[in-house]
Amino acid sequence: MVRRNQDTSFSVLTPEGIEFVLYPAGLLIRLTAYGLDSVIQFFLFLAVELGVSILARITGVWLMLLILFLTSWFYHVFCELMFRGQSVGKRILGLRVVQSDGSPVGPGSSLLRNLLRFADTFMFLYYIMLFSVSLSPGFRRLGDWVADTLVVYTANAQAPARRAGLAWIGHFKKISPGRNLSYEEKQAILSFAGRYPLLGPDRAEELARIYVPSLSGRVEENAAEYLLGIAHTLSGG
Numbered sequence: 429m430v431r432r433n434q435d436t437s438f439s440v441l442t443p444e445g446i447e448f449v450l451y452p453a454g455l456l457i458r459l460t461a462y463g464l465d466s467v468i469q470f471f472l473f474l475a476v477e478l479g480v481s482i483l484a485r486i487t488g489v490w491l492m493l494l495i496l497f498l499t500s501w502f503y504h505v506f507c508e509l510m511f512r513g514q515s516v517g518k519r520i521l522g523l524r525v526v527q528s529d530g531s532p533v534g535p536g537s538s539l540l541r542n543l544l545r546f547a548d549t550f551m552f553l554y555y556i557m558l559f560s561v562s563l564s565p566g567f568r569r570l571g572d573w574v575a576d577t578l579v580v581y582t583a584n585a586q587a588p589a590r591r592a593g594l595a596w597i598g599h600f601k602k603i604s605p606g607r608n609l610s611y612e613e614k615q616a617i618l619s620f621a622g623r624y625p626l627l628g629p630d631r632a633e634e635l636a637r638i639y640v641p642s643l644s645g646r647v648e649e650n651a652a653e654y655l656l657g658i659a660h661t662l663s664g665g
Contacts, residue, residue: 438528438566438578449623450530451581452566453523455558458579464517469503501542508538514582522582528566537575544571603657605643614662621659624652 438450453461476499507515513525513533525533525541533541548557548569557569566578609617616639624632629652636651643658 450526450578452568453579453581454567455561457521457523458561458567461515461517461521461523464520465504465515468516469500472499472503504542504545505535505538508533508542509535518579523579524582525577525579528576528578533577537577541571541575541577544569544574547571600653600656600660602661603654604661605658607643609643609662617655617659618662621656621663624656 438452473496476495504515507518508525511519514523518524525538527533527537548554548560548571560569560573561567564573566572568578572578620632620635632652633650636655640651640654643654
């Protein structure tokens with residue numbers, strides 16, 4: 429089950445009852461990744477053309493055209509299936525293609541979303557793609573909608589923002605929890621502190637109000653600040 433949050437993230441609930449959050453990548457960073465992949469494809473074309481031009485003398489030009497076609501249309505499909513949803517450009521920028529439930533992208537979905545690049549860039553006019561990515565939840569282009577996929581930030585890409593989020597802890601008074609916390613609970617609180625800049629005040633407060641009563645035994649007026657105070661204590665900062 430997927431639930432859209434108040435910010436640009438998606439909460440995904442697995443059948444086992446485990447909830448995790450996906451952070452869809454926006455238009456600019458996706459365009460940058462596409463540009464990097466286009467440059468890589470260009471040099472790949474040159475390398476392939478050089479190699480098959482020798483074969484073309486033996487087999488004819490049809491083999492060269494076939495290989496160039498496969499290189500052009502299936503570069504992204506090959507990368508996404510071989511490298512867990514990442515083309516070279518996406519890997520450089522810390523992005524990944526996944527299914528909308530957070531599971532790895534499958535062969536059918538990858539093939540479908542990439543074949544529909546033709547529709548997104550019809551006649552080399554990118555208006556369809558720009559309109560779809562800019563206005564749709566999850567920043568999906570047409571191919572993503574049809575294939576039920578998302579382009580999201582990887583955990584490594586989120587790490588700098590989460591580390592920056594830990595700097596906020598020092599602005600809050602240290603608070604001791606009302607009971608002993610398990611290791612998992614401590615990690616969850618520290619994770620909340622790291623995600624604080626990504627969530628926004630409203631979403632952070634909403635999440636904190638769900639969990640804080642189990643810690644303090646009462647409803648806190650500023651639940652997010654309460655959790656950040658506990659995180660300050662746990663971090664030793």
